[in-house]
Amino acid sequence: MPQGVVLITGASAGLGEEMARQFAALGYDLALCARRTDRLDQLRDEITAAHPDRRVSVRALDVTDDDAVFTVFQQFADEFGAIDRVIVNAGLGKGAPLGTGRFDANRATAMVNFVGALAQTEAALQIFRTQKRGHLVLISSMSALRGMRKSMTTYAATKAGVAAIAEGVRSERVPGVDVSVIYPGYIRSEMNEHVTQRARFMVDTVTGVRAMVAAIEKRKVKAYVPAWPWVPIGVALRVLPLSVVRKLV
Numbered sequence: 001m002p003q004g005v006v007l008i009t010g011a012s013a014g015l016g017e018e019m020a021r022q023f024a025a026l027g028y029d030l031a032l033c034a035r036r037t038d039r040l041d042q043l044r045d046e047i048t049a050a051h052p053d054r055r056v057s058v059r060a061l062d063v064t065d066d067d068a069v070f071t072v073f074q075q076f077a078d079e080f081g082a083i084d085r086v087i088v089n090a091g092l093g094k095g096a097p098l099g100t101g102r103f104d105a106n107r108a109t110a111m112v113n114f115v116g117a118l119a120q121t122e123a124a125l126q127i128f129r130t131q132k133r134g135h136l137v138l139i140s141s142m143s144a145l146r147g148m149r150k151s152m153t154t155y156a157a158t159k160a161g162v163a164a165i166a167e168g169v170r171s172e173r174v175p176g177v178d179v180s181v182i183y184p185g186y187i188r189s190e191m192n193e194h195v196t197q198r199a200r201f202m203v204d205t206v207t208g209v210r211a212m213v214a215a216i217e218k219r220k221v222k223a224y225v226p227a228w229p230w231v232p233i234g235v236a237l238r239v240l241p242l243s244v245v246r247k248l249v
Contacts, residue, residue: 010090012039014189063116113158
């Protein structure tokens, strides 16, 4: 018997793709969505070849299309009969220093990372309220803990907003619904494959996602992952002056 059904957005690459592999290995059926359906089809074929007893359904989804978010989530719920966990993972890492003429990049990041996350949360909670159970997981970032400079300013702000959504829903205590917010540190993915100067904190995708999945499985309210060095860094980020934060991250 499957462990349940996990819906993952942004599942065609990076952290979402690897989460799909690892949750399938744990015995979960998967509802996977992203813009790139060719990559989703390849991932489905890979997972079902490795785990023939797993059900894997894929659908195209651009999380900035509000109507499509609600439609696709409900289609998955109808197909599987229930959705046990929704992982709000789809994200964008574009950005530029504010006032340098790249509002388009900053706006795109805000629309995907925050407005898209809001739509996904709304759609997930509609399903969970009807089911009277569910686990909502929002993927934030360690950068959410403080304001970041230059090209990270908008990204960090959107991820802080995602964490605030999670806390607000958790405070509401929706019956039967657990809420987790995950703060990944530097985990190698397509979004940051161009980054080289932070190699001392960077871990590979499989290792980083394993820490994420472990925290999700424990239904932790919040988790800095991997725990080392991000738990102590997270504590430091909360209290250090910005002049020091700039040197840390």
